[in-house]
Amino acid sequence: MENKTKVIKGVCAAVAVIVAVVFVGGVLGGGDMMYHILNRGSLGPLTREDVTYKNVAAPEATSKDGTVNASDWAETYPYIVASMGANSKNSYVTSYLEEDPYLVNIYEGYGFAKDYGSARGHEYTLEDVHKTLRPHAKANCLTCKTPNFAKLVNDLGVEVYSMPFEEVEAMMEENVSCYTCHGNDAGNAGQITITHSYVNEALGSNAAKIDPATLSCGQCHIEYYFTPTYSETMMPYHSVSEMTPEAIYNYYNTMVLPDGTVGFADWTQPSTGTRLLKAQHPEMETFLSGKHGKLLNCADCHMALVMEDDGTVYHSHELVSPLENETLLSNCATCHEGTDVVSMVRRLQDRVTSREKEVGNELSDFKTALADAVASGTKTEEELDALRAIHREAQWYFDFCYVENSEGAHNSDLAFSCLDRAEELVREGMELLG
Numbered sequence: 001m002e003n004k005t006k007v008i009k010g011v012c013a014a015v016a017v018i019v020a021v022v023f024v025g026g027v028l029g030g031g032d033m034m035y036h037i038l039n040r041g042s043l044g045p046l047t048r049e050d051v052t053y054k055n056v057a058a059p060e061a062t063s064k065d066g067t068v069n070a071s072d073w074a075e076t077y078p079y080i081v082a083s084m085g086a087n088s089k090n091s092y093v094t095s096y097l098e099e100d101p102y103l104v105n106i107y108e109g110y111g112f113a114k115d116y117g118s119a120r121g122h123e124y125t126l127e128d129v130h131k132t133l134r135p136h137a138k139a140n141c142l143t144c145k146t147p148n149f150a151k152l153v154n155d156l157g158v159e160v161y162s163m164p165f166e167e168v169e170a171m172m173e174e175n176v177s178c179y180t181c182h183g184n185d186a187g188n189a190g191q192i193t194i195t196h197s198y199v200n201e202a203l204g205s206n207a208a209k210i211d212p213a214t215l216s217c218g219q220c221h222i223e224y225y226f227t228p229t230y231s232e233t234m235m236p237y238h239s240v241s242e243m244t245p246e247a248i249y250n251y252y253n254t255m256v257l258p259d260g261t262v263g264f265a266d267w268t269q270p271s272t273g274t275r276l277l278k279a280q281h282p283e284m285e286t287f288l289s290g291k292h293g294k295l296l297n298c299a300d301c302h303m304a305l306v307m308e309d310d311g312t313v314y315h316s317h318e319l320v321s322p323l324e325n326e327t328l329l330s331n332c333a334t335c336h337e338g339t340d341v342v343s344m345v346r347r348l349q350d351r352v353t354s355r356e357k358e359v360g361n362e363l364s365d366f367k368t369a370l371a372d373a374v375a376s377g378t379k380t381e382e383e384l385d386a387l388r389a390i391h392r393e394a395q396w397y398f399d400f401c402y403v404e405n406s407e408g409a410h411n412s413d414l415a416f417s418c419l420d421r422a423e424e425l426v427r428e429g430m431e432l433l434g
């Protein structure tokens with residue numbers, strides 16, 4: 001009996017202490033602290049509603065061009081700045097040319113046949129564009145590497161794209177950074193600012209139909225080309241519904257060039273004479289038409305929400321694979337409960353990459369056979385042109401899948417349909433070659 005009273009007293013005292021701590025924490029620390037105390041390790045994943053937003057004036061810009069840079073923000077947003085710096089941890093590069101030797105053959109005559117490594121973290125963009133063995137005469141290669149280039153275009157106009165690479169490179173100060181996605185307003189209330197002017201030029205009012213936390217990445221993780229007149233970076237569509245490989249192929253095929261001819265090409269391949277296209281990295285296009293396209297944005301899967309010991313909740317700006325981050329993985333479970341999503345994704349990726357190797361080698365064999373036909377003079381120019389049209393289209397569909405960085409995880413249906421289409425065309429071409 002006595003013992004029981006003691007226990008009840010003890011429980012009452014403990015409850016009183018908890019209530020007091022929560023109350024004091026709430027009063028002193030505001031809502032965030034209250035949240036922190038109530039939820040530590042118990043209520044599961046954080047959401048955007050939990051983010052600690054500030055309403056601050058931008059600090060004074062210290063960069064020569066007037067961009068507020070990461071170190072300018074370090075005092076206000078120490079955790080965000082540090083998390084962005086952590087992108088240096090993603091430093092590993094593999095050579096695609098060693099992994100898939102057939103690429104050297106299919107990209108013959110283009111820079112990618114000389115040097116083609118996998119992508120790595122944002123902290124390496126300037127170093128990697130400096131080191132690449134691919135030729136880069138013009139400054140347009142800097143478009144997706146640094147906010148200082150976007151600022152230069154915003155200040156001086158599209159003439160900047162065709163300035164000499166080295167001259168402009170010398171003015172660049174930062175890798176992908178705050179200005180890229182927030183302008184100089186940096187994130188009050190999570191505000192995103194699209195600073196790459198071609199996004200607004202290509203999409204116009206349709207830009208507003210894409211979630212800013214997707215479109216901020218879609219300033220670079222997209223298919224693009226350089227306009228023949230100004231060498232300006234440009235997206236080959238004006239709306240989300242035109243972001244398919246079919247519509248983009250049609251856009252390139254019907255483009256009128258400055259000399260009056262029709263049909264854009266990145267290069268003409270010496271041995272086959274085919275005017276070929278090089279796809280870039282259509283992550284946004286692929287993701288938007290996939291199964292998550294209308295449900296999630298890029299940040300949902302690549303920027304984990306973090307709570308620090310002082311209660312601050314923010315989006316980590318270290319852009320990671322969701323499969324390697326516990327918090328992001330726990331988000332998957334809200335819709336994929338009971339599924340081992342890691343093995344689901346790895347299985348999909350294995351199927352996509354092995355199919356890529358299969359179709360890539362078939363495409364390479366077709367390219368060699370076409371080059372032989374050109375060299376031997378056994379076909380008429382008309383027959384060769386029909387074969388080149390097939391070659392151009394097959395390579396486009398193959399490339400659209402190959403260069404997308406998720407290896408099928410963003411949209412496996414699209415990956416397989418591109419590879420199937422490429423294979424179908426290759427077979428058609430092989431039959432014509434006899």
Ligand code: HEC
Binds near residue numbers: 217
């Ligand atoms: C590649 C694009 C990108 C870069 C670079 C970037 N941010 Fe963000 N930032 C985002 C996205 C996306 C969000 C999340 C918006 C959302 O979905 O709520 C965000 C959110 C924020 C927020 C709102 C609070 C939060 O955590 O959601 C702040 C503040 C912020 N960023 C500051 C910065 C600062 C400072 C830098 C530079 C050190 C920076 N960002 C660099 C894309 C970027």
Ligand code: HEC
Binds near residue numbers: 125145217221
């Ligand atoms: C200003 C252009 C730009 C923007 C905006 C941008 N990226 Fe990137 N991103 C790059 C470039 C360029 C690389 C490759 C860097 C290298 O290899 O040197 C890259 C690499 C990456 C990687 C590493 C890829 C790998 O294979 O390891 C991830 C992940 C990534 N970005 C995700 C994002 C997400 C998510 C967003 C939006 C929040 C975003 N990026 C916005 C240009 C950009």
Ligand code: HEC
Binds near residue numbers: 288298410
């Ligand atoms: C449903 C979650 C989800 C969304 C939303 C999402 N991705 Fe991914 N993404 C993944 C997965 C899963 C992978 C494969 C990761 C791996 O192989 O470890 C991946 C891979 C990548 C990669 C290759 C780098 C890496 O870590 O493997 C890049 C770059 C990338 N995504 C960018 C984006 C961009 C840009 C967007 C928005 C347009 C986006 N992702 C939207 C799930 C997502």
Ligand code: HEC
Binds near residue numbers: 296322323336344345
């Ligand atoms: C908002 C709900 C939601 C969340 C969160 C979500 N998914 Fe999905 N996911 C879906 C739906 C719906 C499908 C389509 C299911 C189907 O077709 O059977 C899907 C399909 C997939 C597919 C197959 C895609 C394809 O193209 O074949 C993969 C892989 C996947 N999810 C991985 C993930 C990963 C990894 C995460 C977390 C990083 C995640 N999902 C988070 C709703 C979600």
